[in-house]
Amino acid sequence: MKKDIKKQAIIFILFLGIISFFSDFTHEGARSIYGQYLNVIGASAFIVAFTAGLGEFIGQALRLLTGIIADKTKKYWTMMILGYAVNLLAIPLLA
Helix, strand or coil, X not given: CHHHHHHHHHHXXXXXXXXXXXXXXXXXXXXXXXXXXXXXXXXXXXXXXXXXXXXXXXXXXXXXXHHHHHHHHCCHHHXXXXXXXXXXXXXXXXX
């Protein structure tokens, strides 16, 4: 019984690591070409900087908000799994 739980925990952790690896790989790859892409479609330097800054701000604000929610509700695992699920669904939308 204990071996099954330990094996399931290891598989779960490895699964989260694989998701994190591929989402970071995709996110950082896409992030590196945002500026060039916006330039190609005719955006000014201000628009490129504003878009990048706004994206970073929204990401940090969501981290703060979900951290507060997790602290208040004590549902840390739920928030973590929700974050991975959103990440898993959002990355294909970059394509």
